[in-house]
Amino acid sequence: MEIKGTELFVKALKEEGVETLFAYPGGMAIDLFDALYGQRDIEVILPRHEQALIHAADGYARSTGKAGVCLVTSGPGATNLVTGIATANYDSVPLVCFTGQVPATLIGNDAFQEVDIVGITRSICKYAVTVRKREDLGEIIKKAFYIAKSGRPGPVVIDLPKDIQQAYGSGNYPEEIMIRGYKPNTGVHEGQIKKALEALNKAEKPVFLIGGGVNIAGAGEELTRLAEVTGVPVITTIMGKGAISTCHPLYVGNIGMHGNYASNHAISECDLLFSIGVRFNDRITGKISEFAPDATIIHVDIDPASISKNISVNIPIVADAKLAIESLQKNAKPLNIKKWVSAIMKWKKDFPIHMDSRPGMTPEMIIRKINELFPSSIVTTDVGQNQLWTTQYLELNENRQMLTSGGLGTMGYGFPAAIGAKIGNPEKTVICISGDGGIQMNIQEMATAAALELPIIICILNNGYLGNVRQWQEMFFDKRYSSTCLRYRKSCQKNCNNPGKACPPYIPDFIKLAESYGAKGIRITKTEEIEEAFKMADANKSGPTIIEFMIEREANVLPIVPGGNALNDMIMEW
Amino acid sequence: MEKSMDTLKKRWICLFVENEIGVLARISGLFSSKSYNIDSLTVGETEDNSISRMTISLTSDDRTFEQIKKQLNRSVEVIKVVDYTDIPIHKKELLFIKVNKCSSSDMEEIFRIAEVFTITVSDYDKNTVLLECVHTETKNNDIIKLLEKSFPNRIEAVRGGSVAIESISMSER
Structure with a gap:
């Protein structure tokens, strides 16, 4: 019996054991979404931005070991995946990304929402392909999952023109696949x-x-x-x-x-x-x-x-x-x-790694508290100082895992990755450690976490700076804080490197922001409050909790090997 | 460990790839994204129309070349990478040269050169000659140099890049 391309797509996902699909609809994906409507075996997650969508799929994949599967529309839907594809490619994360595409007959005509996503992603994914014939569809999807998961894993892009989605053809989904140009190493010499x-x-x-x-x-x-x-x-x-x-x-x-x-x-x-x-x-x-x-x-x-x-x-x-x-x-x-x-x-x-605690609450104390309170957990980080401190102080073992964008260093990764990790591991505590800069790169995902009632603990280490760059400016650029202060307002003097009490209040107010999503927000300024805050967040099982830690504004990540130095030529103290 | 300071050397690669849209872009993109320079690249269908075969020449040190081969091998669309650098191969390049504004004595000179260098005169009129040279890249370089010297600013050259295939006898090169 002949079936539509969209039906074969759904069948293929089921055969591949896909339980969760991270998907955002649009004109060139609408047929695929129609085929997904009412499917009981596949949970379709609707994030609020395609970049967050792919990071969520990435967090899901890293924390479950399964492939993360994305579905977006053509044009901007597809281009919004680009950063996430590169992130996954660097860190060898298996993703299968379906992008809608204008009908094959229109490709090259500069049609509405047409981009050459295969061309754009060629250098940042393991494999990218446009389906040009309906009869190839099943084989291409099979190939994509195999390539994404085997050898050194990585992201694969399948571009699916609308006419292929709609066309009738074989309902057969291959069980095995042979790719003559792809033979990952299986033995040991x-x-x-x-x-x-x-x-x-x-x-x-x-x-x-x-x-x-x-x-x-x-x-x-x-x-x-x-x-x-x-x-x-x-x-x-x-x-x-x-x-x-x-x-x-x-x-x-x-x-x-x-x-x-x-x-x-x-x-x-x-x-x-x-x-x-x-x-x-x-x-x-x-x-x-x-x-x-x-x-x-x-x-x-x-x-x-x-x-x-x-x-x-x-x-x-x-x-x-x-x-x-x-x-x-x-x-x-x-x-x-x-x-x-x-x-x-x-x-x-x-020579242990340790932060000076004289100024008050330090990221070290916050992370060590996580070590103490959450033995079975997944901790995601964003990128920058929050990430580096986490990699320094978080204790890991078979029960506590860390997800971080190590290769590409993608700000905005941590929070959506935590959403994906929680969806894939509902029984585990999932904690996102972010900075006040990085969290704002995908803050809209509060809606996703709140809507899906995901009890994620979001730690915002708020120093009012893009802290890692600020640290470099302090150490290597004569303290010229160029475009790194997030408290800056029009009323401030243009060039400032003296954070203090006179600084304008931080925007947004993360507590009110949490509340506007129907979530919980806790602001912490003192060391003694850390444990209590974590316990309150842990007790909130109905949705995400933001804990905003007001950390010292100019805390640094140490030790550091300045770029170009030999590995043992380190700055231990500053 | 110190990065080895290998000397640059001319290399030849024969590449079997899937005959699909975008494969050429993938291969050339791989070279540009890693800052590897290609001297020449030719591509065409093989006797099996699902496979294309490329002949790529480049100049690089040993270490970079090893990395290039590995990167090529890693591409899903690449079926086989064969290093032709140090094995007996036949390689030829097609070169067309047009010589313009020729006097009759120029014509005679060109026909003589053609005879000596095994060049085919494929077309001509009163003052223009079209030469077809099927030789190695090096010899074609020499021919261009020679004609440019004899007929400065009057030649127009187009070359196709080399194609190469392994020799049958081990001595032939």
Whole structure:
């Protein structure tokens, strides 16, 4: 029996096990929405902006391990996805994005709401395709899900012209697919594993450097066992944090621009760097020529193009992190590196990351309270200081997960990602840590969270600044606070770097804003109020709660490795 | 580890890709987005009309070239990447050169050059000659240089970029 393209679309989603669809309608998607109407197996979520929509799908995907699925209309609906596609692409998040398109016969005519979304997204997604024939529809959707989820995961764009949606054709949805140009690596090269183990066993000062690939592969347990068997200390990137419990005695901390002293120094002094699922981007390496100068470097990654891209690798292993770690574990043995480990752990103890609490409430206290109160939770961050503090102080393990835009650094990510995470994990506490800048980039999603009665705890660390840029201006630009003050009004003097009591009140009033959505808003100014506020927010099960923390205006993220410096050339205090 | 300071070298890649709309843009976009420069790129359907074959030449160091091959391999639309740099291949490029405002002695000179360099005279009239050169890129460079020197500001050249295929005998190049 022949069915419409839209009906095959719905069938395909069901066969792929899609339970949640993040979707925003429009003229070129209206037929698809009609087919979704009354479907009981697929919950359709209506965010208030397409950018937030795709971040929500991203948060859903990262927190459930399933593909996040988006549906938007053509033109502006499609272009509003762009930032979210790039965000997911950088952090290897499986997304399948359907965009409506003008009828195939009109493509190229500059029709109303026509854009070449496949052309626009080509360099920021794993695969993008326009469906040009109705008979290809099923195969293309099957392909999209397979590509998005396999190998190094990533976003896929399917552009669906309206006439294809309406056309009748085969109702068959393929069970399997063969793509001749796409064969993700599935095995492990045992010879390379053997070489890697030989190098590891010879090492006197080895470390593991763990990236997001280990979390994506779900290889945390295996990694922990490998670390325990060998006794080799573990350092993570921001994206790799949590792969091993951050309370584990072998865990050192995060490497990089805002990593801790012990991690950055251990990397600089190690003689063997065993890296798994990392990309060695500039925030991690600092000055490339002085990165791990004495080390033999082993790099496990599922993406061959990530290996030796930025850092020359001595022993490359192209493999899924889980399979590689399992294989390593079989022949791993304890190393005699007691002195090295205790040196690192002494650094960790002597140079902890800590914020000066003399001025009052600090982000550290807020985040440590989350550690204490919410053992089973998903914490999303926005981008900037709020994110960096979270990556420094949040304790992670198999029960507490952090979602953050690590690669692209997308402001506006945190709140919608929390919505997606909560939808995918209704039993977990979901907390969004944002700044007063980033939250305003997708603040309209208060409506989505309120309408869906999602009890998300939104922490706004309000310093009245775009704090991370302000910090750089303070440290590297003679305190010239150019366009970073969010309290600025017309009545202020033009150039100001003296925040104080005379500053105009903050707009918007986040408490009133919360209330206008029928949500709860709590403003906190003192340390003693933190716990109480979290408890009140936790007790509110009927919708989102905003907790606005009035933090010190010029608090900085420390330590910091200034751009271009070697990793161990850090500013510890300011 | 220090970034290796490899010397630049001419490279050849043979690329088998899906014969679909947008694939050429994907490949050329990949080069531009990573700041890799292409010397020449040719593309055409193969004996199987679902597959196109590209011949790409570029100049790069070893490390960048390795990265380029990996990036190409990673594209879903790319079926196979073959490095032709150091293997015996046949490669040829089509070059048309028009020489304008020729006197009769110029004509004689051009016909002589054509004979020596195995160039076909494909068209001519009283004062214009059209030459068709099917040679390697390097030899075509030489031909252009020679004609430009002999007939300054009077030549018009168009070249198609090289196509390449593996040699049958290992000695032939």
